[in-house]
Amino acid sequence: MDDLKRQFNRIGMRYTAQRSLVHQLFLGSPCGLTIPEAVSALKDRRVGETTIYRTVRALQEIGRLCWVHDHKGEHRYVACGSRHSHPIVCTVCGKVAECRTCELSVLEKLLGLETGYTVEGHHLEFYGKCADCSRLPAQETQ
Amino acid sequence: MDDLKRQFNRIGMRYTAQRSLVHQLFLGSPCGLTIPEAVSALKDRRVGETTIYRTVRALQEIGRLCWVHDHKGEHRYVACGSRHSHPIVCTVCGKVAECRTCELSVLEKLLGLETGYTVEGHHLEFYGKCADCSRLPAQETQ
DNA sequence: AATCTAATGAAAAATCATATCATTAATAGA
DNA sequence: TCTATTAATGATATGATTTTTCATTAGATT
Numbered sequence: 029m030d031d032l033k034r035q036f037n038r039i040g041m042r043y044t045a046q047r048s049l050v051h052q053l054f055l056g057s058p059c060g061l062t063i064p065e066a067v068s069a070l071k072d073r074r075v076g077e078t079t080i081y082r083t084v085r086a087l088q089e090i091g092r093l094c095w096v097h098d099h100k101g102e103h104r105y106v107a108c109g110s111r112h113s114h115p116i117v118c119t120v121c122g123k124v125a126e127c128r129t130c131e132l133s134v135l136e137k138l139l140g141l142e143t144g145y146t147v148e149g150h151h152l153e154f155y156g157k158c159a160d161c162s163r164l165p166a167q168e169t170q
Numbered sequence: 171m172d173d174l175k176r177q178f179n180r181i182g183m184r185y186t187a188q189r190s191l192v193h194q195l196f197l198g199s200p201c202g203l204t205i206p207e208a209v210s211a212l213k214d215r216r217v218g219e220t221t222i223y224r225t226v227r228a229l230q231e232i233g234r235l236c237w238v239h240d241h242k243g244e245h246r247y248v249a250c251g252s253r254h255s256h257p258i259v260c261t262v263c264g265k266v267a268e269c270r271t272c273e274l275s276v277l278e279k280l281l282g283l284e285t286g287y288t289v290e291g292h293h294l295e296f297y298g299k300c301a302d303c304s305r306l307p308a309q310e311t312q
Numbered sequence: 313a314a315t316c317t318a319a320t321g322a323a324a325a326a327t328c329a330t331a332t333c334a335t336t337a338a339t340a341g342a
Numbered sequence: 343t344c345t346a347t348t349a350a351t352g353a354t355a356t357g358a359t360t361t362t363t364c365a366t367t368a369g370a371t372t
Contacts, residue, residue: 042318145299154287
């Protein structure tokens with residue numbers, strides 16, 4: 029995907045082999061990863077800690093990575109398709125799905141009236157059970 | 171306010187002088203505080219680090235404190251009035267207001283259909299300019 | 313190829329968070 | 343009030359995480 033290269037260039041950064049590995053890792057992690065997890069996952073692939081921190085920041089900047097708080101409150105990074113998506117985190121297995129629907133405009137208007145703020149954006153995270161975990165009644169996965 | 175004491179007791183904790191100081195500190199901080207900020211703010215009042223970490227967790231548990239990510243992405247804790255409120259963070263000065271309006275039920279239904287998840291809850295943060303900072307056109311405060 | 317610029321990762325340093333535990337304070341019961 | 347009980351406190355130690363620094367390497371440009 030050469031698109032990524034262009035997006036990196038746009039923010040004055042190069043799309044290198046290491047950065048590609050970092051991105052691939054997140055794409056293959058449906059529950060997202062904390063940074064320490066990403067670091068240890070790529071230790072054998074010889075990608076350094078510093079590179080991972082920098083790449084995570086860059087991927088967020090170009091809208092390919094967002095963060096969620098999982099069921100335990102841990103800050104995890106999850107691959108996403110666009111700068112503006114609403115993640116939903118499974119409270120049982122931690123799997124994250126992406127929701128493109130966004131109908132917050134009404135709420136934003138109300139909010140503006142209520143608080144006097146000019147709304148510019150938001151972060152919205154949902155928590156719930158994924159289809160699989162909804163079926164297993166009270167069994168702890170992972 | 172003796173209400174707080176009851177709330178602490180309900181979760182098996184005591185409402186002590188130190189915990190009161192921590193709570194007061196957050197009540198007087200419209201932009202919220204990171205934990206290290208709270209620690210240094212209370213150093214002269216002789217409240218220890220451990221107590222602050224524990225109290226922050228307790229205040230969250232009883233719904234008097236919520237977290238936001240400020241304009242710089244920093245995790246800050248802000249006093250709030252109820253367990254379910256939607257903070258809005260000023261992107262200029264960082265001041266946080268509380269929004270009680272919650273009309274996400276429609277969105278939650280759509281989301282359930284789109285992803286197959288059973289929605290149980292959410293976290294919603296708005297970003298925007300407060301009334302004061304909306305007036306000053308392009309001036310960086312703080 | 314030569315030049316320039318950015319990326320890399322090892323190491324050190326700084327920061328942040330948790331665990332341990334002796335001491336102190338708050339509560340409940342007599 | 344006095345005592346017993348239980349939880350809170352905070353100093354210290356420890357561990358985890360994040361950032362900084364910098365010599366080296368790789369990628370882009372001419």
